Amino acid sequence: MARPFSPLVSVICPTYNRSDAIVRTIASVRNQSVTDWELLVMSDGCTDDTEDWVRAAASEDGRIRLVRTARYGHPSGPRNEGLAQARGEYTAYIDHDDVWRENHLDVVLSLFEEGGEIVATGFRCRNRQGEVTSSSDAFGLCWHPELQLLGPIFEPSRVAHRSGLAERVGGWRAGYGLEDWDLWLRLADAGAIFTTAQDRTTELFDDPGTRRFATPLRHRMPVAAFDDPRRAHAVLTELRDERHEAAFRAAAEADTRAWIARLRTTDQFTMPRGWDGDLDAAITKAAAKAPPPWPDLVLVPDSGRYLVAQRLWCSTAEHAERITELTRRTQREQFALVEAIVRTSGGTAAVPSGSGAR
Template identity: 60%
Template sequence: MEPSSGPRVSVICPTFNRSRPILDTLASVTAQSVTDWEMLVVSDGSSDDTDDWVRHAARTDPRIRLLRTPRHGHPSGPRNLALAEARGAVIAYLDHDDQWRENHLEVVLSLIDRGAELVATGFELRDPEGAPTAASQPYEMCWHPEFQLLGVVFEPSRVAHRRGLAERAGGWRAGAGMEDWDLWLRMTDAGARFTTVADRTTVLLDDSGSRRHRISPRHQLRLAVFDEPRAAHTMLQLLRSGRDDAAHRAAQLADTDDWLARLAADGQFVKPLGWNGDPAADIARARECASQELWRDLVVVRQQNRFILAQPLRCATAEHAERVTSLVRRNQPRLFALLDTVAAECAEALAGAGSR
């Protein structure tokens, strides 16, 4: 660790109109077995009594500091403000409706002390009434740069990193997509690598009304491109009919097995420390229990004079969506060969109908 004249850890918590329930989040930090921390609670122009509750907590524990900013309407601005104010050698994030178990910082620092620069821990989900709804499994803590490109792997409350890492990647960015996915990807592109553990040290709110569930997809993973809208809608209906589901599912499973085998043999593949399980076998079992519906969310969108059959993506940028499309096509060759055949069938059927 780099020497630091400040606290060892800076905890960054953006908040907006959380009111008294924020005390539960703050209490989960004051209860940490590690005591060498500061907590920067950034009120994003709160218009209720949130600031008063934070001030009340700060009077009891001066390690808690309230920072107030004009309304951004997005957590990235408050997080960047806190990064500029942070004095700790390690930055840890905590959303205002999540909590930590008392060993969270202890586990995080144990990874940092082993040389990690970017770390993530496991989680438990609880509904607004506090009832458990789900929990992370060890295989879900496996990591690879391609996993990072393809999906939102770790929520902010589960992540910590060495000071300066976020700024070197360009900091937190506002936008319509998942800002954590965007930042972790930019960190990955800059050479950072996650170290993970299976320990469930975070308790995340599972609430369909939370901001994450309200984010609308602005980008797409392209499945097929047509000159005519009727051909795109014909393929959409054909896929939704289930005619080719068995063949598509078999191709997808075979492609995924090959992909996971390749990643597991790659030196960049990360397993959670202390876990010796088989991620491919666990993922296969999870797939067996998952929904079998393949094409539920497809949409047809117009881009210039072309019509795209696509799956919506909640990533932050069009460039990211292009990278996802390219990687998925490379990793799913059997499936996309079948989809290309269906697309050609639909285009030919439309052309044949037009010639009659």
């Protein structure tokens, strides 16, 4: 009797009504320099001809499997079903509109060989015209649980982990977006540490029509409180005024330097493999490219008062609370500027400057 196929890497690709465009993603897996893999294309109840294109690829390559699921309307369900059927020692993900460069799995496996348990690589983003819109840098591949808490770093197509790791923290959760950030955060909370490589092995599709751009901002971090809505609106306008931009940028850079200096003293802080660059220079460069401060301020009524608040890009109230607590601890210079502006308008800053430890 033939032994069952036991691949080294299981690749999970959730898809819905992608039609022949799925062929490009499949081809990027088939073109890998590493050949010991299986590809599970998880059809989320497709109603078009996507499955026909997958079957055609599977007829040419026995490492490809089409798995049809009930309609979830969300990639987490198909990914969880893929985890249940995966047979590899390692699990990698690829979204149906992304592609890998031919060395992706080679880089991923080298990180595992060096002891990694969950790994991520660099990327380039391309738009519909094929133009590069952004790309990863070494600083953006530094990792620590606090960095993971504050930012949705590492899209699924860039990530792989030792099989069984995701299931131990409850697998993928459905929601209205950011399910990858949610899983990586739960893994970090459980003690998992990301190992990263600078190699830009993933090409991500960058388009306003993707789910990432449609994520609603349902949670907020209070910045200041007022009894008078007119004063609250005046402070919101003042915080956005370009007169303060240079001061806020300088404060943000100072806060980041102090924060990263503290993180570097811990065993959990990691830098991308082989990078011995200047973190101070990287922070300066990142600060110069950062968007204007307070990009998503809103004015909201709250129990008879009026809050100036920052909308947060996260999926749960518990996550929002953790972001708020960490932000207030690590952005003291920025909140000191806020407090000065708020004080002149008769409001109350959400957190006094100098409170909390960095």
